[in-house]
Amino acid sequence: MSMTMTQKILAAHCGxxxxxxxxxxxxxxxxxxxxxxxxPVAVNEFEKCGCGRVFDGGKIALVMDxxxxxxxxxxxxxxxxxxxxxxxxxxxxxxxxxxxxxxHALLPERGMVTAGDLVIGADSHTCTYGALGAFSTGxxxxxxxAAMASGKVxxxxxxxxxxxxxxxxxxxxxxxxxxxxxxxxxxxxGALYQSLEFSGDGVxxxxxxxxxxxCNMAIEAGGKNGIFPVDEQTLAYLKEHGxxxxxxxxxxxxxxxxxxxxxxLSKLKPIVAFPHLPENGRTFDEIGEVKIDQAVIGSxxxxxxxxxxxxxxxxxxxxVAKGVRAIIIPATQKIWMDxxxxxxxxxxxxxxxxxxxxxxxxxxxxxxxxxxxxxRCVATTNRNFVGRMGDTQSEVYLSSAAVAAASAVMGKLAxxxxxx
Amino acid sequence: MELKGKAICYGDNIDTDVIxxxxxxxxxxxxxxxxxxMEDIDPDFHSKIETGDIIAAGSNFGCGSSREHAPLAIxxxxxxxxxxxxxxxxxxxxxxxxxxxxxxSDAEIREGDKLSVDLKNGILVNETTGEKANFPAFPAxxxxxxxxxxxMKAMAGGVFR
Ligand code: SF4
Numbered sequence: 353m354s355m356t357m358t359q360k361i362l363a364a365h366c367g368x369x370x371x372x373x374x375x376x377x378x379x380x381x382x383x384x385x386x387x388x389x390x391x392p393v394a395v396n397e398f399e400k401c402g403c404g405r406v407f408d409g410g411k412i413a414l415v416m417d418x419x420x421x422x423x424x425x426x427x428x429x430x431x432x433x434x435x436x437x438x439x440x441x442x443x444x445x446x447x448x449x450x451x452x453x454x455x456h457a458l459l460p461e462r463g464m465v466t467a468g469d470l471v472i473g474a475d476s477h478t479c480t481y482g483a484l485g486a487f488s489t490g491x492x493x494x495x496x497x498a499a500m501a502s503g504k505v506x507x508x509x510x511x512x513x514x515x516x517x518x519x520x521x522x523x524x525x526x527x528x529x530x531x532x533x534x535x536x537x538x539x540x541x542g543a544l545y546q547s548l549e550f551s552g553d554g555v556x557x558x559x560x561x562x563x564x565x566x567c568n569m570a571i572e573a574g575g576k577n578g579i580f581p582v583d584e585q586t587l588a589y590l591k592e593h594g595x596x597x598x599x600x601x602x603x604x605x606x607x608x609x610x611x612x613x614x615x616x617l618s619k620l621k622p623i624v625a626f627p628h629l630p631e632n633g634r635t636f637d638e639i640g641e642v643k644i645d646q647a648v649i650g651s652x653x654x655x656x657x658x659x660x661x662x663x664x665x666x667x668x669x670x671x672v673a674k675g676v677r678a679i680i681i682p683a684t685q686k687i688w689m690d691x692x693x694x695x696x697x698x699x700x701x702x703x704x705x706x707x708x709x710x711x712x713x714x715x716x717x718x719x720x721x722x723x724x725x726x727x728r729c730v731a732t733t734n735r736n737f738v739g740r741m742g743d744t745q746s747e748v749y750l751s752s753a754a755v756a757a758a759s760a761v762m763g764k765l766a767x768x769x770x771x772x
Numbered sequence: 773m774e775l776k777g778k779a780i781c782y783g784d785n786i787d788t789d790v791i792x793x794x795x796x797x798x799x800x801x802x803x804x805x806x807x808x809x810m811e812d813i814d815p816d817f818h819s820k821i822e823t824g825d826i827i828a829a830g831s832n833f834g835c836g837s838s839r840e841h842a843p844l845a846i847x848x849x850x851x852x853x854x855x856x857x858x859x860x861x862x863x864x865x866x867x868x869x870x871x872x873x874x875x876x877s878d879a880e881i882r883e884g885d886k887l888s889v890d891l892k893n894g895i896l897v898n899e900t901t902g903e904k905a906n907f908p909a910f911p912a913x914x915x916x917x918x919x920x921x922x923x924m925k926a927m928a929g930g931v932f933r
Contacts, residue, residue, distance in 0.1 A: 376913040378932050393800045393840055401924040419798060426798035476838040476862055492840040492866035494923050504932045506865075506913065506923075540785055541832035545861050574832060576861055629785060716794040716837070737789040737836060739812040 354604040356512040357579055358547040361487040361601050365470040373511035373608075381411065383464060384499040385473030387455055388416040388427070391434045393493035394474060398437075398500055407503035409442040413464060413473075415455035416448045418712040423719040441500075453684025453710045456480040456568060456652035461684055466590055467582045468599025472496070472505050477652050477734065479570045482579035483563035485586055485600065489577045510576045512547035513538075514609040517554030519618035524768045526662065527562030528654055528732065528752040531569040532623045534615065536633035544574035546610060549603060551581055554617045560589040561658040568653045569734050572630040622767045624730070625750035628738045636767050642749070646729040647672075647760035648741075649753050650681025650708070651715045654732035657687050659753035664696040666757035666768050672704035673763030679721045681708045705760070717741045723748075730759045775852040775873065775889040777824040779881045784830035786813065788863065791834065791842040805841050806848035823850035826889070828881040830856065834863025840870065847872040853889055855881065855896070868914050869923040879905040 353370040355363065363371045365379040386394050391414055398406075406412060414434055419427035431448065438446035447458060456477050459465050467485030471478060476490035491505065499505050515534065535542070548570045550563075558566070563580045570578030580586070582600045590598050624639060626632040649655070649663050660682060672678045680700050682688040688710060691697060700707055713720030715733040723729055723742030728749065731741065736748035749765060758766040790813040792805055799805065810817035827846065833856035834842060843866045846854065853873035867874045873891055881887065885900040896905045910918060913931075920926035 376911050389794075389797045390838060390840070393844075396800060397924055401928060418794075424798065430798060430800070474838055474840075476836065478838075490838040490862050492838055492862060492869055494840060494869040495865065498869075498923050498927050498932070502927060502932045506917075506931075508911070540835060541858065541860070544832065544858060571862075574835065574860060716789075718794060735787075735789070735836060737787045739793055740789050744812045 354606045354608065356547060356607045357549055357581070357601050357603040358487055358512060358577060359509060361468060361470060362507065362509055371509045373509050375509040377507055377509060378504050379470055379507055381472050381499050381503055381505055382469040383411055383413060383471045384496060385413045385415070385455060385459070385471065385475065385478060386496045387418055387475055388420060388431050388434060389418050390474035390493045390496060392430045394496040394500065395433055395437045397494050397497035403501035406441045406443065406500045410444050411503070412443045412500055413445040413459060414438050414443055414447065415458055416452055417454050418716060419718050420452065420711055421449045421709065451685060453687070454652045454655055454712055457655055457683035457687065460484060460564065461593060461686055463590070463594035466595040466598045467586060468601055472499055476571045477568050479575065479577045480564055480568040480652060482567035482570065482577050483560060484590065485580060485582035485598065487577055487579065490571060510545055510547045511610045512549045513543055514612040515548055515550045516552040516612060516614045517550060517617055518552050518614065519554050519616045520557040521617040521620060524622050524754050525620050526752045526754065527558060527565035529620050529623050530562070530617065531566040532625050532630065532633045532750065533620055535569065535573045535631050537613065538573055540572060540629050540631045541574040543570065546575055548573065548575045548578040550579065555580060556583065557617060559658065560585055561656050565653050569630065572734055622752060622755050624755060624765055625736055627736050627747040627749065630734065630736060630750060639765050642765040643728065644676060644730050644759055644764060645727040646721060646723065647676060647678045647756045648681065648714050648721055648729060648731040648733065649756050650683060651712065651733040652683065653734040654753050655681055655683030655687065657690050659732060660687065660691045660696050662753040663757040664699045666754055666761065666771070667703040667705065668699050670703055670761045672760045676760050676763050677721070678705040678760040679708060679714065680705050681713060682710055684710050714741050730756045730765060732756050773891045775824065775826065775891065777826045777852050777887060779826055779828045779883060779885045779887055780820060781881060781883040782813070782827065782829040785832045785835055786829050787836035788834055788839050788842040789836055792839065792845045797839065797841060800841070802844050802848040805845040809845040809849045821850060824852045825850065826887050827851055827854045829854065831858045833859050835860035838862045840866045843867045843870055843872045868917055871918065871922040875907045877905055877907045879903065
C-alpha cells in the first residue's frame, strides 16, 4: 500500500506495516512536551488518575517559556507545580529560567528531536519539528497526561496535501513569506486534519530555519503536521545539534494526496498578514500607509539567530522611528549569546531596540510588550487573532524579521527595499 | 443521552484566544476559567446563558492554541454541547478527551432556537423551526473514550493496551 511520509512514520510507531488515512491508531511517542500553561493541567490530570510514575523520565520535556521569568504570583505557582513534578518524577529535560528558551526553538537546538521521531506536545506549534523529518503534532493537556503515563497517544491517520515548492526565493523573502503566502492561498482551515507534505526542488533553497518556520505555521492552516523531506541540510543540522541517529522516511512515489499545491518561490514577495487571521496576507503593492506603535521580533516562529541577523542588517546604522517600541526576543539562551557575540545587540541597542531574555511574552499577550486599545504591532509571531497581544481593540500584523525591522525604522509597515 | 438548551450562535474561526484569553491562563482552576469564557468576543455570554445551553458556530471552531482550558471553560460555564460546521483538530480531541460533547453539523440554527440533541442516535432537532438533522457518529474508538468519561478513565480501562 502506498503511503505518505507522515503515514510511514505513524505506521512505524504503532507496529504495523501500513496505515490508511482515517485509521484510528494508538502510537508510541519518542518525546512528550508541555509548557508552563499546559503542563499544570496535565499534572493535575496525571495526579487525579493516580497514574503513579511517568513512562520514561528521559522522553518528557517540560519547558517553562510562556509567562517566564514569572510575571506574577499565579504564574510562579504554576511553574512551581511543574518544577516539583519534574523533580519528583525525575524528568530530565525540565527547562526553567537560565536554560530555557521558547520550546520549539529549544528542542531542535538541543538535538532532542531527530528525523523519523514521533513527537506530541501540549502546544499547538509542536508541528514545528516536521522541518527535521519528524512527525510532530500539537495535542491537549489530557493527551499529555495520558502520554506521560503510558508513552502513547491516539491519532487519526491524516490524509495529506502535497505542497510542491519550486525555484529560489528572491531577496528579503524568507520561510515566513512562504508560509504566509500558502495560508493566504488555502485559508486558515485549508489543511484541516491533514498533513502538509513539502517537496520539490525549491526545498533545497530553504534553510533549516526557514523550514522550521514553515512547519511551525502548518497549524495556522488547520494542519495536523507539516513535514519536509530529509536532505543533506537536515542531516547536517541534526549532526551539528547532537540529535540521535536519524531514521529517514520518504513518501512513496505513488502516495495519494488529497490535492497538490505548487508554489514558485522565485515569484514570492514579502507579505504581511493583516488582522485578525493569518490568512489575510497582503503584499506591499496592496498595503499603503499603516502606522505602527510596536514591533516584536522573536517567538518560536522567527526568534532564531538567522532572524536576528536579518533584523540587524536592517537596523544597522539606522534608528527605530520616534514613537515606536521595538522589542527583540532571542528565542533561546544560546541564540541570545550567539547574537551578543556577533555584535547584533550593539546594533539593536544603538538603533533604539530593547533586547529581552528568552520568553514567549508578548506573542500570546502574556507580558513584555502588551498593546493598549487601538495600538498596532508588527510581529514575527504566528497569530494575529483578536486580543492576541493585548486589548481586543489592538491589532497584530504578522511578518518576517526583515519586514518587522524595516517597519520599526519607518514607523509604518514597510519592506526592507523601501528603506533607501 | 439527550441534551436540551437554547442556541448561542457564533461565526467561523472562533479561536481559543477569544474562548479563553491567554491573560487568564495563569490558573488551571475550571471555575475561574469559566468566568472569562468568550469574554473577548461576547462580553454578554454569561448573562445570556443558562445551564444546558448549546453553542452553535461556523467552521473551524476552536482554532489556534492547544489550550484545553478552552473546552474546559465552555464545559464548566454550563454549555452542554457545541455544534459547528467543523472543528479545529486540537479542540476536537480535547473535547473528546475531557468529555465535552461536540457535533459536526451544517444545520441552520439561529440565536435563541430551542435545540435538542440525541447523542446516541445522532439526531439534532431544532424545536423552534421543527427541522431535524442527522449527524455522524464518532468513530468507535472515540465513542469508547466518550463513554468511559474521558481519556484518563478510558486509559485506566485499558484503551491503550
Ligand atoms: S512563541 Fe508564541 S506561538 Fe510560540 S510557543 Fe510561545 S506563545 Fe506559542
